[in-house]
Amino acid sequence: MSPRTTPERRLRRRSATRAVVASLAVVAVTGSLAAFGDDLWSAGALDVPAGEQVAVEARTATLVCPAPVTLADPGTTGDSEFGSTPVETASTLQVAAFGAATTSVLSPLSTGSASGAERTVQGADPSAYALLEQSGSAEAVRSTTSAGDGSDTSASASSLTASGDLRGLAAASCAAPGVDQWLVGGGTELGSSSRLTLANPSRTPATVTLELWGPSGPIDPAGPTTYLVPPGEQVSTLVEGLAAQQRGIVVRASSTGALVTATLQHSVLDGLTARGVDLVVAGEAPATAQVLAGLTVEASEIGDDDVASVRLLAPEGDATATIMVLGADGQRVLRGAQTADLVAGTVTDVSLSGLPAGTYSVVVQSDAPVVAGAVTTQTGKADRDEPLLGTPVDRTWIASQRGSATSPSSVVLPDGTQGTVSLVALPAEVDGSTDLAAQVPIVYDEEAADDAAGDDATDEPTTDATAGDPTSWDPSTLGTLEVYGTDGRLIVDQDVELALGQTTTVDLADLVESSAARGDDGAEIGAVRFVPDPQSSTVAAWVLTARAAGVTGSVSTLLPTVPSAAQDAIVVRRSPTVGLPRS
Structure with a gap:
């Protein structure tokens, strides 16, 4: 007797039959489509409208200015004369809005409590300048500018302290937020403190994950590495609480949910002697070439401590890095440190001790991606009335950058400081395989020349004959340097001509004085702008070095702000899937 057919069995049979029929149908349709080939689509089965050009009337951009410097332990001794901060820190924001169509709104970011009031800076032709007091937090600068006419906004934040543990100048240009920030600088060894600040200027929360190398x-890390940064707020943490006793660190901050900025406040104290304070800002992501412009070094002997150095990290794999030091006359020999073997994930500091005093740029090339930063120090004068405080030193961290071949870039001079612009001419594209060294003459000082060529010592630098004569360098025009006053007007402009690999400096005060001698009545400097020459085959990487005359030895280096890419028009088209159900 045959088994009884149940409803479940009948259902399975019907399902199997339907599956076979559906499979045959799919095969048949697929075969038909294959027979038609591309003709089916080219015949207009899916008609995609061509769209139309719509002019972009304005564009918006957001910058974030770092928070003022603060002590890791703001406690007091009870007597202000012997406290960590016997004088207050002057923290200011400086804003330059280029173009009458530019409007910038500054909004303090909250630290968990109520934030301050908004302030507005209206641009002008050619520019408008504003000097503002900074609250105790980072600030967002939201700007609306006209698209395609060169309008933009640049801003900087600065903190100046005349005495105490934070003695010195800490300044940085306000920067655009991003999803990946590499901070190459700082340390947490005894006497050194590094405070990390994460700022979220957006309207959505950001989750930030930290990676640290030493x-x-x-x-x-000894603590949490993931931080929730609420919208419109900032979050700070002491890195020494995560990674103590690290002579040198590199921090990577990766965010999801919103764009953020990350900065490190690094300060050093040797007993009662201030050894400098500065802000470490984000540099370029790992690459086989990194550029560090405007390193002003003091005279030193090989082996001296706490002098200029270059910090390197190969985060992905072992690497061999070549370090080129470029000056006004060519490349300088870095004895014993021309190359560095980098172990993956290990932070390496390469000392620049022994270089003659001067301003240089450094190009790092490697066979694997690296990140790079640099630090230089400046010595102040001891206070005769305070012999126990010793001779103060200030320091400045310099982040890596890429020069822009097309967009103007600018820096706003910190209040109460004097500025020097340092520029270096580089190929438009440079990576680890670019043979830059062969195109730049080598200049030896007397000791290096003796070691290299066996020549008699001389008082003048000598040039390697095999590398060519520096006088044979052919300078070309890189662009125009424009200096604007605090009254907004263009004070003076000057063409910049450099040979490939050459570094030069421009003292802004001297430049303004020369314009006054030509009949200009002079003005207080507010901002400086570099406009690249579109015909140039080389690009300029540049920085502004600021010094406060009232605080000897104070120094800080500011990278230029490059406006976000603008579009004069966008293509708007109706989607061919409008009205269709969502999958």
Whole structure:
């Protein structure tokens, strides 16, 4: 007797039959489509409208200015004369809005409590300048500018302290937020403090994950590495609480949910002697070439401590890096440190001790991606009335950058400081395989020349004959340097001509004085702008070095702000899927 057919069995049979029929139908349709080939689509089965050009009347951009410097332990001794901050820190914001169509709104970011009031800076032709007091937090600068006419906004934040643990100048240009920030600088060894600040200027929360590296390799943090940064707020943490006793660190901050900025406030104290304070800002992501412009070094002997140095990290794999030091006359020999073997994940500091005093740029080329930063120090004068405080030193961290071949870039001079612009001419594209060294003459000082060529010592630098004569360098026009006053007007402009690989400096005060001698009545400097020459085959990487005359030895280096890419028009088209159900 045959088994009884149940409803479940009948259902399975019907399902199997339907599956076979559906499979045959799919095969048949697929075969038909294959027979028609591309003709089916080219015949207009899916008609995509061509769209139309719509002019962009304005564009918006957001910058974030770093928070003022603050002590890791703001406690007091009870007597202000012997406290950590016997004088207050003057923290200011400087804003330059280029073009009458530019409007900038500054909004303090909250630290969990109520934030301050908004302030507006209206642009002018050619520019408008504003000097504002800074609250105790980072500030967002939201600007609306006219598209395609060169309008933009640049801003900087600065903190100046005349005495105490934070003695010195800490300044930085306000920067655009991003999803990946590499901070190459700072340390947490005894006497050194690094405070990390994460700022979220957007309207959505951001989740930020930290990775840290030190001289011994990747760091296993002693605390949390993931931080929630609410919209319109900032979050700070002391890195020494995550990674103590690290002579040199590199921090990577990766965000999801919103764009953020990350900065490190690095300060050093040797007993009662201030050894400098500055802000470490984000540099370029790992690449086989990194550029560090405007390193002003003091005279030193090989082996001296706490002098200029270059910090390197190969985060992905072992690398061999070549370090080129470019000056006004050519490339300088970095004895014993021309190349560095980098172990993956290990922070390496390459000392620049022994270089003659001067201003240089550094190009790092490697066979694997690296990140790079640099630090230089400036010595102040000891206070005769305070012999126990010793001779103060200030320091400045310099982040890596890429020069722009097309967009103007600008820096706003910190209030109460004097500025020097340092520029270096580089190929439009440079990576680890670019043979830059062969195109730049080598200049030896007397000791290096003796070691290299066996020549008699001379008082003048000598040039390697095999590398060509510096006088044979052919300078070309890189662009125009424009200096604007605090009254907004263009004070003076000057063409910049450099040979490939050459570094030069422009003292802004001297430049303004020369314009006064030509009949200009002079003005207080507010901002400086570099406009690249579109016909130039080379690009300029540049920085502004600021010094406060009232605080000897104070120094800080500011990278230029490059406006976000603008579009004069966009293509608007109706989607061919409008009205269709969502998958």
